[in-house]
Amino acid sequence: MTSLARPPIDPRARTRAFVEVAAATLDAVADPQRLTALVVDLIGQIVNAHATVWTIAGNGAQMTRLASSHSEAQQARLESTLQEWLTHAADGTGADWLDGATLLPLRLGDRLAGAVAVSRPHGEPLIDDDVDFIHDLADVAGATMRNARALAASTEAVEELRRQGELMEHISDALIACDSERRIVNWNAGAERVYGYPRGEALGCDVFALLATRFCTETGVSVSADEVFEELAAAGEWRGELHERRADGAPLTIMSSLTTMAGPINGDTGIVLVNRDVTEQRRDPRGPLHDPLTGLPNRRLLTHLLYEALARRHRTGSTLAALFVGLDAFKSINDMYGHAAGDEVLIETGRRLGEVVRHSDSVSRPGDDEFVVILEEAGRPENIQRVAQRVTESLARPIDVGGQKVEVRASIGVAVVTAPQADGEIAPETLIDIADEAMYAARHSQSGVRFTTLPDTQEYHQDA
Known part of the structure; x- marks a missing residue:
């Protein structure tokens, strides 16, 4: 029977409904009622109809109601005649009419697994397009339940x-x-x-x-x-x-x-x-350029980036700073929380460093728990100090790893280049080593940050 009281279902809405049901496998594993409640809700939204979903209990002889938008009285009427339908529906594939509702089988592969009863307000009949949509939705729901049961039964x-x-x-x-x-x-x-x-x-x-x-x-x-x-x-x-x-x-x-x-x-x-x-x-047959964990430049690419930055600094006469950031007692994080947690700390550290510096600056990871920040056109010493302070404050915030709050303390060595040395610009590896030594000095003194200025190699410390 066909009615012109309602326009055909929007094909895009139909497709979205199928996708939502197919994507609910994990929900169905946790609680099959979530899937059936989704089916009932989608039928209500798209067909403007009430629906009830039953599944067959383990003994194969009785239906269990999982979700419904029908009134309690209508549910009782449907269930009073449902058992009779069950006795002859095992081999059926089409829709039946049951007490004012269209009843469609819910299947898991070739096996009857339940039923969906659908009725429009005031007894309006469903149009053919409605029935086809609900039939297809029931098939997708059955396939999703089958996947959920297979997953739940896995070893x-x-x-x-x-x-x-x-x-x-x-x-x-x-x-x-x-x-x-x-x-x-x-x-x-x-x-x-x-x-x-x-x-x-x-x-x-x-x-x-x-x-x-x-x-x-x-x-x-x-x-x-x-x-x-x-x-x-x-x-x-x-x-x-x-x-x-x-x-x-x-x-x-x-x-x-x-x-x-x-x-x-x-x-x-x-x-x-x-x-x-x-x-x-x-x-790249010569080796990777980026750290596989954080995606940041590794030591090889860092050396290249620093070489180019020093060349630009030499032409402009601007100040350049290299911040060598080491995570204190990082091994204890791996020992206490596991290596997966340690990886997450390193990823988050790289992300936070990228947040507190300019887009023109660069962040790299040359070693296990070590990071290097290159500040081009770094400006006056107080500007560099402010950046080091932002790094310290950002890394001091606890990191959430699997519900655990992990606290990280960093030591920072800063090498500042203000002028060329007598025999030319400093080598990138030498600058990294000087910043590394300043970081270890800061860690040993527990001062937080230690600065070294080149070429004078003046050194002073700043408490974190």
Whole structure:
């Protein structure tokens, strides 16, 4: 029966509804009622109708109501005749009419898993487009529930990933979990940084299609996807090189470890991928230019940047300062909170340093717990002191790592170049070493900041 009382459903709204339901896998794992409540809400928004969703209990003979927007009286009327419908609906695929409501099956694959009852206000019939939409939405909801049940039934590998989900966000590598059909069910912050896809866009996608993956061995020999999955099925793991693409189209070279995770009794098997971006190393045969953890310039690139900055300083006669920032007792952070927490502290330190300096200045990470800030056209000594004070205050704020407040204290050595030396401009490595020595002097004296001015090598300290 067709009615002209309401315009057809907006196709964009229909698509958004399907996406919302398909993306609710993790919610369904935590609580199936969240998924069914979402289905009921979407039907209300798009079809302007009341809905009730039931699922079949474990014994296969009784329906359990999970979500409803019908009145209690109408729910009772529907459920009084629902059992009769259940006895002949196992093989049915179409819609039935039940006490003023359209009743559609909810399926998990080929198995009847529940039902959705939908009715319009004042008994208005649903138009054909409405019925088609609800039918499709029920199919998507059934597939999502199947994925949720498969994920919930996975063995300790998946459960451990879920329990430690918060910690996963602090791992610098891309950590990705997929179901048996290679659809992404977990996508950590490291994956967002490496690939540029937000979690919401990545979940539910075929991981290898999304990233346009090509497989190579660890020595760079191209292999087919079938060969990879055969080895994965036989050995439970595969290690090699992936050639992929970021969300912006940029090519990536990834060192990857694939491990199977046992699925439920029906034999479904998922995959966990631990991926590390080695694009920079592969691009430059002389070695990488950036720190893989923070993305900041490493010591090699720092030397190059400082060489160019000193050349500009020589031409203009301006003042240049190098701030060598060392994190005090950083090893104790790793020992107390773990290396993942230590990585997060380093990432946050680099980010904060970038916030307190000008865009024309540069921040690099030449060593494990060491950073260097180059201030070009640094100006008068009091200007440099203010920058050092801002760095000290910014790094003194506690860093939140997995719900723990981690306090970091920094020592800073500052080397200031005000004029060329008698035999020419100072070498970049020499300037870094002088700033490094000033940092260790500040740490030893617990003064916080120590300045050295070149070429006079005048030295004084400033309390943090």
